[in-house]
Amino acid sequence: MSTPAVSFEFFPPKNLEGSFRLWDCVNTLAPLDPEFVSVTYGAGGATRKLTHDAVGTIHKTSGLNVAAHLTCVDASRAETLDIAQGYADIGVTQIVALRGDAPKGSNGYRPHADGFAGSVDLIEALAETGKFAIHVGAYPEEHPEAASQQADIDHLKRKFDAGATSAITQFFFEADTFFRFRDACAAAGITAPIIPGILPVENWTGARKFAQACGTSIPPLIADAFENATRDGTTDLLATALASELCDDLIIGGVDHLHFYTLNRPELTRDVCHALGVTPKVRLQNVA
Known part of the structure; x- marks a missing residue:
């Protein structure tokens, strides 16, 4: 079994x-030599400046390739492209381009009056600059706002046609979920890389709420296992075993890159990577 490439998602402090x-988290995971690390936006662009600061600091001090999340929410086209140019100016050449979640308490997503209508328009504008590799989001199970699974895939195809270079999926619990999605994407003419997103479950209550919000189904056996492990205090052991098994199944099925949602808690992700044979390769530079 070949050792996969890995990447990690962080959120700004x-x-x-x-x-x-x-x-x-950066110090713990950087020695695993990730392809890139990404830094998220909060709902409604709430952490825009924090994201920019974290991206700049990680890029400057760690030597890692950083992919900055960029959304359409609550910003004009000019403001959004200014942010992108700011990343290019400091040498950040990868962006995770997303529509973004509506601000908390609002009645769903509404485009800014002078902003991008959605992710496809944002991707097209970023691609026209010629300055970025553009990652986008993908849903192996139907997005809660989508009309159907096929509508989701058609939308993903439009994002690739607009200039996206790869997609990162929402997390899921069973390898077959990803394989079915990958096959459906191939049938739709999508040939670009689709990277599975992996969530080592650090907190079962939080993971369950997250799954409900983003349309991720939870197999009953896994739900029962986590409920029992929570009572027994063995959640970390179970999470490491299940995530490692999921990743192993994906690798056997031809996946060569895994993207981990770390939630800024690196230990489970590190342990899963070690179980897959992804071991330290580089030493992190001093972080100021």
């Missing part, structure tokens, strides 16, 4: 404690 947690 909101306070001093969060900053220490983020840098601990």
Whole structure:
């Protein structure tokens, strides 16, 4: 079995404690030599400046390739493209281009009056600059707002046609979920890389809420296992075993790149990577 490439998602810190947690996460996972690391936006673009600052600092101090999340929410076209240009100016050449979630408490997504209508328009504008590799989101199970699974795939095809270079999926619990999605994408004429997103479950209550919000189905056996492990205090052991098994099944099925949602808690992700044979290769530069 070949060793996969890996990448990691972080979120920007909101306070001093969060900053220490983020840098601990970077220090722990950087030696695994990821293809890139990404830094998220909050709902409604709430962490826009924090994301920019975190991207710049990680890029400057770690030597890692950083992919900055960029959304259409609550910003004009000019403002959004200015942010992208700011990333290009500091040498960040990868962007995760997303429509973005509506601000909390709002009645769903509404485009900014002077902004991008959605992710396809954003991707097209970024591609026209010629400055970025563009990652996009994909849903192996039907997006809660989608008319159907096929509508989701058709929308993903439009994103690739607009200039996206790869897609990263929402997390899922069974390898067959990804394989069915991959086959359907191929049938729709999608040939670009689709990278499965992996969530090592650090907190079962939070993961269950996250799954419900984004349309990820939870197999009853896995739900029962986590409920029992939560009572027994063995959640970490179960999470590591299940995520490692899922990744192993994906690799056997031809996947050569895995993207981990770390939630800024690196230990489970590190342990899963070690189980897959992804071991330290480089030493992180000093982080100021």
